[in-house]
Amino acid sequence: MQACTIWRHPAPVGAQGRCLGGLTDLPVDPRKAKRLAHRIRLHARRHGLARCVxxxxxxxxxxVGRWLRRWGFAWHIDPALAEMNFGRWDGKPWTTITHQEFDRWMNDFTGFDFDGGEPLADLLARAAAWQPPCALAVGHGGWITARLWVAQQKGQAPLPGTWPAPPGYGRATSIPSAA
Known part of the structure; x- marks a missing residue:
């Protein structure tokens, strides 16, 4: 399996204060998408990587992929890189999710499906199984965090207090191969 550097997408427009997952498809400011694409293009050039994302x-x-395609990159879309599906919570303001609902999640951190969404256990399995088709990727904070968890914690189930914060918007992360 080849090594891969994955960037978290730029901050989405309209995401502030919302539970943002795989069902809420918000755009990013075109200038920010272009800026991140430019950084990825420079990274590929600096490291002699194939023009593929x-x-x-x-x-x-x-x-971001659309910008890179304009500049001659091969661009692939992979649904396995999508953010976790937060089911009924997806897109809702965090302030509208009751303490009781939130407690349901905390009491079953990896198994709770957000009333029709994807449990964290499924995201961990999806992230672990992913095989990068090229050395450059753009994805989501939850997915990147899940992939790092699987690689670094070797079979340990995460708990609410041990789940790390996602990388910042536009940040690059080298993802280890899944074992």
């Missing part, structure tokens, strides 16, 4: 299908990641 894979992104999540969600606009906040795919908009």
């Amino acid at each position: 894979v992104t999540s299908p969600l606009r906040r990641a795919a908009d």
Whole structure:
């Protein structure tokens, strides 16, 4: 399996204060998408990497791929890179999610499906199984965090207090191969 550097997409427009997952397809400011694409292009040139990128299908990641395609990159879309599906919570303001609902999640951190969404256990499995088709990718904070967890914690189930914060918007992360 080849090494891969994955960037978290730029900050989406309209995401402030919302539970943002795989069902909420928000755009990014075109200038920010272009700026991140430029950084990825420079990274590829600096490291002698093939002009190939894979992104999540969600606009906040795919908009970066569109810029790279304009500049001659092969661009692949992979649904396996999508953010976790937060089911009924997806897109809702965090302030509208009751303490009781939130407690349901904290009491079943990896198994809770957000009333029709994707449990964290499924995201961990999806991230672990992903095989990068090229050395450059654009994805989501939850997915990147899940991939790092699987690689670094070797079979340990995360708990609410041990789950790390996602990388910042536009940040690059080298993802280890999944074992």
